[in-house]
Amino acid sequence: MKNISSNVTDELQAQTGVKVERCYQCGKCSAGCVLAEDMDYPPNYMIHLLQTGTKENLDTVLKSKSIWLCLNCENCVGRCPMEIDIPKVMDFMRERSLKENKQSKAAKDIIAFHRSFLDCIKFTGHLYEIGLIVGFKARTMHLWQDVKLAPKMFTKGKLKLFPEMVKDSHNIKNIFSKTKK
Amino acid sequence: MKIGFYPGCSLEGTSREYNESVLALGNALDIEFEEIKDWNCCGATAAHSVNKELSLSLPARVLALAERQNFSEIVVPCAACYNRLTTTQYELAQDEEKKKRISEIIEMPYDGSVRILNVLQMLQKYAVDSIAQKVTNPFKHSVACYYGCLLVRPHKILQFDRVEDPQSMDTLMSAIGANTLDWAFKTECCGGGLSVSRTDIVSKLSGNLLKDAKDRGAEAIIVACPMCHSNLDMRRPEINKYLGEDIEIPVLYITQAIGLALGLEPEKLGIKRHFVNVNLI
Amino acid sequence: MSKIGVFICHCGENISATVDCQRVAEELSKVDGVAYSIDYKYMCSDPGQTLIKQAIKEHNLTGVVIGSCSPRMHELTFRKTCAEAGLNPYMCEIANLREHCSWVHEKGEATTEKAISLVKMLVEKVKKDHPLTSIQVPITKKALVIGGGIAGIQASLDIANCGHQVILIEKDPSIGGHMSQLSETFPTLDCSQCILTPRMVEVAQHPNITLYTYAELDSVDGSIGNFHVTIRLKAKSVDPKKCTGCGTCSSKCPQKKIPSEFNAGLGTRTAIYVPFPQAVPNKPVIDKEHCNYYQKGKCQLCKKVCPTDAIEFDKPDELLKEDVGAIVVTTGFNVLKTDFFPEYGYGKYKDVITGLQFERLASASGPTLGEIRRPSDGQIPKKIVFVACAGSRDPAKGIPYCSKICCMYTAKHAMLYQHKVHDGESYVFYMDVRAGGKNYEEFVRRAIEEDGVKYVRGRVARVYEKDGKLIVKGADTLLGGAPVEIEADMVVLATAGVSNNGAEQLAQKMHISYDSYKFFAEAHPKLRPVETNTAGIFLAGACQAPKDIPDTVSGASGAAVKVAGLFSQSMLVREPLIAVVNRCAPPLFSTCVGCFMCETACPYHAIEHEEIKNRNGDVIKTVAKVNPGLCQGCGTCVAFCRSKSIDIQGYTNEEMYAEVVSLLNN
Amino acid sequence: MDNNESEFEPKIVAFVCNWCTYAGADLTGTSRIKYATNVKIVRFPCTGRIDFMLLLKAFANGADGIIVSGCHPNDCHYTSGNFHARRRWIAFRHLLEIIGVDVRRIRFSWVSAAEGAKWGDLVNETVANIRELGPYTEYTKVAQYVEKEDNNE
């Protein structure tokens, strides 16, 4: 077993304040996580992978579905005796996974959705559902998904044809460019 | 008395009826709202899923704008926005460095002094004592109050209600005559932001909670979050398919339920905009 | 003028191999005030000691310095030698030439030089030394034991059997503590009542024990050997001398729905009550908070029916003053209630119970006569889940420690359940099984292997009720964290053992220390486990930390021996190396300015206030005074006193300066 | 050590508590671990007893360095004496700076009764460090301060 450039857990701690060593593997997080069954590795398992400190296991985490499925519902950290902020770890690992281009194939749609969402905000400053859906479809090629929803939403007045725009769009674009990694 | 108002994106689109009912109720209770000028999206789940700094900057801009308008208090009806804004405020309060950096990114001074209220807190603060007297049509139904995850967690940051088995919505609903049920999924997640990308998961999670509410005799589910609402309402066909049964329990925003009890026009509360027919009136 | 004798020991060759002992003695003889200086092969041998004694007598020595091994080895020996020759033993100092010199340096000039300066240093010190006499404190040979659980019972009996008087006070109406509530006890499964009740009776009948139940400590002052305590005897409203314990009153009392503390809330009792059938004393008290007469001024039914007219409503609490020589604190512990746990329903579900409640269900004297029946509907649970570490090992809940007893009692509970409900299924959710103890691991294995208890390694995240079942959501971490859901009929939480309410106030009253969890702190965790930092106050049992019965009882006997040891002396003799506040002639009386910095610094609360009065009795000045019974001689106060008014005998400023100056000017 | 004639032999006084460090130094002896002869031990009941005027007196009388050592935190024989010593040290540091004593000349340490080897190392390290700092020459300044304080009494 090779050691992780142990600076990944150090970095995790520096950026999120989460010290994975504190987890004593009680499993309470997984016991309460609504998605544990759908994940490839339940939350306590993810933390344990990081605790081992090996490069292989870090990669397993970065390539996992789990990091993309996690809903940040905070059930786990809310009950964790050691107050391990798993959602923060998930955020960190998602960011890292994209950076290293290791994201799970199974998470393609989820990532596409996040990207479309952010694009949408970047250009309008607001969420614009039609833009979001169009973007999402273009990215995933799920062209027919939710087609039935749209007309009904429209008649219920839930879809706008034109996006609201933040007036200071310059400001929003700057925020995006300054936070871009 | 004027309170700052941050509708957030959902209230402009998918959850127009939430916006309508908050405003209508505010009107009936003499709460005056003023919208934050030129607000932007809080970034929701997407931003913090993929970019930490962005996820702090977007809410910080909103808070900075509120400060610019001298609001001491703002109401944020959307639970997701409320959670993002409060978390951002908390995180920046913990870390001067970060605060400086974010202020630089958003190109605005940011202090972090605005008090952020969700709708339940607003009602608790301004209406809970007087509401019972104003009721004209008691809401005589058995309801399951559904808080979802974003209103109560993380408790350390939000400091709102009890984490498990919260009570604030139940208290308000009891005040307008409802029979609030003790059920098991008050704060379990509905599937949140996976609505579009993993509809299967949303169907399952929302389905499980809907089923529990039904089993315990709920006639309506009361929510205070647009995401919960759209998952439970708009995704009903998928949910019912997952459950293999047809559940037709309507989902109401707390502001709609209270509005109805106070005798406001259903029309004005946006009741018609729901996918699942509200058959209680 | 000082006449100092210097004695340099060779220790065979231990010292002389590297230090030129003869030269040391020679050099020292030249020092001012040294009247006699000699080296010798073995100073501690009989001839060596005789040599010292003779020199003291012949040369009228006023002080002695011995250059030898560490004072930790022979200081006492040589002090005794001096005393035998008529020299005050505290006029004898030891220079450490062996451990701090000959053994740690090579042979050579520098080593001998160092030896010379070490001896010179102590010569300068001994010149400043004052004769001291050891402190003698009289001892009141009577002990106070606070808390009548098994710890207090054992300690009382042990002390009483040594022939000393004991006062045992218990805040509840009966002694017995938690052990009286237990069904059967691990690791032997013998019946708790059966082994405890005889001892309770023995306490009540022992001629050397005075038992006060319904009594609490009001205040303490004084110090080891001579504590003055005030005990509050809470009004029982029943005259124990007249009462025969017939029970008529309780059977007639209209207040019948009060949750019984003894049954951990699972049964009820009346307002006039005896907590349990084997109670000692077996006479009722009236619980004023629930009594109709005390609350509403009407009823007195009990008084009407009592055949001996024992009810006395209007008697106030009494305060009793006693002098005791030692105190043993055995106030035990408590367990968290189920309402402490949000994730398990905030105490909302009737069939989620604590381990202590399970003890009552399993006990033949309990509300179900020993049948395991669930509280909600009296059904026998067919599936039962035990949750270990409930609240313990949970920093987020403020209890990071392990409660130590729950692994064992959970195994016991599961085992008892399987013995009583043959077709039942039991699950234990655990994180680790801590079964360190004689026959403990074997006991747990028996539960698993022979009684079929299923152990699942994981913590339970949530319990909720649905359709009369309790849905328990756990995970199996040995399967990677796979979620496990059990539909149980009853859930038993092994809730954390915590300190008693009011433990902090009690500790403050007695000036004993407590840890951050408000358990009382021992003087040393390993070597003084039943002593506190306050001399004369001892500890035993679960008031120190959650403990099982074997540990509790051995601690109690240990504390009893400490008390008996203290009482075996006619006078308490203590080393005089303690602090004193100076005194001088009027009008100053003392340079002490009464700032009491020393008082805040002293870890032993040994500083008292002394009022200096003039002839008319007016207070002219308040100064510090050291209680010699409490002072341990640490010297912390000395460093704190800005006016240099407090000093420590044997380590005075003058003595220490003399040492330092001498060391550096050689 | 080279027996370099011109090598500076610092005078170092060690203020140690009776229960831990004194016993630890005894153990160094019993284990026959060798160390430099420069350090001489003065025994105190507890580091809490050590009044910092004593340290100043030591400097005033020509000490080149000082060691203060007692029980580890939480092991103090008198529960909290060593904490008090630590706390006072903070205030004392400022005083040292004012009267011009290089704080590196004072070495604080914890040596338990079981740490014989640690005591040996501590002595050797301190001797080496003080040797590097050179002789302490400004003691008249400290002496003046000490005298002033003594007269204030």
Ligand SMILES: Cc1cc2nc3c(=O)[nH]c(=O)nc-3n(C[C@H](O)[C@H](O)[C@H](O)COP(=O)(O)OP(=O)(O)OC[C@H]3O[C@@H](n4cnc5c(N)ncnc54)[C@H](O)[C@@H]3O)c2cc1C
């Ligand atoms: C559920 C459960 C099961 C257990 N099973 C076992 C087992 O099978 N085997 C085993 O070895 N151990 C078992 N134990 C542990 C056992 O109960 C304890 O070891 C034992 O009770 C400790 O005795 P104690 O006297 O120190 O404290 P306690 O039993 O708590 O007694 C303390 C006494 O002091 C009194 N008191 C408290 N404060 C004051 C005050 N201020 N003034 C006067 N009186 C006061 C109390 O009223 C009480 O009577 C179990 C514990 C629990 C909770």
Ligand SMILES: Cc1cc2nc3c(=O)[nH]c(=O)nc-3n(C[C@H](O)[C@H](O)[C@H](O)COP(=O)(O)OP(=O)(O)OC[C@H]3O[C@@H](n4cnc5c(N)ncnc54)[C@H](O)[C@@H]3O)c2cc1C
């Ligand atoms: C590796 C290890 C690490 C440990 N670490 C710790 C620790 O960190 N903290 C802690 O609290 N505890 C620790 N312990 C436990 C600790 O050593 C014991 O608790 C302690 O030594 C027990 O003391 P004792 O006097 O009962 O027995 P022992 O230390 O075994 O002493 C018994 C004595 O009796 C003598 N003896 C035996 N038979 C006879 C006979 N027939 N006649 C005359 N004399 C006899 C023996 O020679 C011996 O001197 C550790 C133990 C081990 C093995």
Ligand code: SF4
């Ligand atoms: S609940 Fe916390 S401590 Fe337990 S396994 Fe999960 S992260 Fe680790």
Ligand code: SF4
């Ligand atoms: S935050 Fe993520 S890991 Fe934690 S319980 Fe929710 S979904 Fe599971």
Ligand code: SF4
């Ligand atoms: S007094 Fe100490 S140094 Fe001298 S012979 Fe005895 S043991 Fe050795």
Ligand code: SF4
């Ligand atoms: S009726 Fe009287 S004698 Fe009988 S138990 Fe009650 S108080 Fe005692």
Ligand code: SF4
């Ligand atoms: S007076 Fe009180 S104790 Fe007596 S019978 Fe009435 S309620 Fe019971």
Ligand code: SF4
């Ligand atoms: S004794 Fe066992 S159950 Fe109790 S806290 Fe310790 S590990 Fe947990």
Ligand code: SF4
């Ligand atoms: S002895 Fe010193 S510290 Fe104590 S009160 Fe007197 S002057 Fe103050």
Ligand code: SF4
């Ligand atoms: S020497 Fe220690 S115990 Fe004695 S009075 Fe001073 S500080 Fe207190």
